[in-house]
Amino acid sequence: MDEQHRLAERFETHRSHLRAVAYRMLGSLSDADDAVQEAWLRLSRVDSNAVENLAGWLTTVVSRVCLDMLRSRTSRREEPVGQHVPDPVQDAGDGSGPEPEALLVDSVGRALLVVLNTLAPAERVAFVLHDMFAVPFDRIAPLVERSPVTTKKLASRARHKVQGTPAVPAADLARQRKVVDAFLAASRGGDLDALLAVLAPDVVRRADPAALPPGAATEVHGAHSVAEGTLVFGRRSRFAAPALVNGTVGIVVAPRGRLLLALTLTVEGEKVTEYEVIADPARLRQLDLAVLDA
Structure with a gap:
């Protein structure tokens, strides 16, 4: 040799x-x-x-x-x-x-x-x-x-x-993480009942137009409507992970590790009362993103 x-x-x-x-x-x-x-x-x-x-x-x-x-x-x-x-x-x-x-x-x-x-x-x-x-x-x-x-x-x-720097106490962060994990698991599994269980009855979903199919509403109200729309997100949810977004628990969607979307969620008690899907590059650049502890 x-x-x-x-x-x-x-x-x-x-x-x-x-x-x-x-x-x-x-x-x-x-x-x-x-x-x-x-x-x-x-x-x-x-x-x-x-x-x-x-x-x-x-x-x-x-x-x-x-x-x-x-x-x-x-x-x-x-x-x-x-x-x-x-x-x-x-x-x-x-x-x-x-x-x-x-x-x-x-x-x-x-x-x-x-x-x-x-x-x-x-x-x-x-x-x-x-x-x-x-x-x-x-x-x-x-x-x-x-x-x-x-x-x-x-x-x-x-x-x-x-x-990062959490904007809420550790106990609140842990509670948010539990709810967001349940939201993400239901989205990935296409489980409508599990998704409804984690959404407040009057939940609101807002989204940048770039995150939606052509003609889809940028704002949706009510658990059933929001849940049905969230399940459409399911295909992308396999690229999703919890993250610290502006100091609270959110979600990043990152195929191959490159940021495509970010979700900010408002959690009250054990329910998601509002979430927003951010896809506009200028808005994504303004987000303060960090890693959540396991």
Whole structure:
């Protein structure tokens, strides 16, 4: 076996780790695979015998590639919040289709991917490497071209954005979460009775026109009418997850981890008394989104 084949085998032992790092930084499986491939190309062009810590070297390289890709996205204003993402097609069976990405989304967390997409490139890299992969700040600092102290502040700022600040006490947040979880479960299951059980009799549903079929009413009143309309949402609910939306429990709908819709819900007692479906990109960008604790 020649040296190049041996190097390729060593690289393959690190591929899954590199892919995990890149996916959390980029939020796209195809982009993550591109970043990992670029790391391999760079490794193949250097004297690998001079690389003492291959895992650390590769993590640094793939992180630098990801940071460049994030900065390029920002400069070109790619993938704005609220951009339409089509429903996934059937898995191609080659490891690059929607099924592997769906598994990755579930493993990372749909709401977390949405919030990570709101971070500045250097914040995202610092947070992912330190908080998710325990990379020390003195190793991250050269990547983001900051001092270790400033890099620590970047990660702290990102962590605060990810965790958010609840606008209600913990007990109220837990009660809202229970109701929203029941609402989401009923929507996913197409269970009209379960949905009616969680909706107030005089519930109101409002929605941006972009979230509705042509000609549908933007405002609907009454539990039965709202429930029937909510079940239409069921196909999209498989891409939904609870999240902290403007400080209270809401829902994000994010195919492939990219924000498409957000739902804000008003919960009184054990019932949803009102909810709004936000689809307008300008309104989505104004939302304060964070991750709910499990």
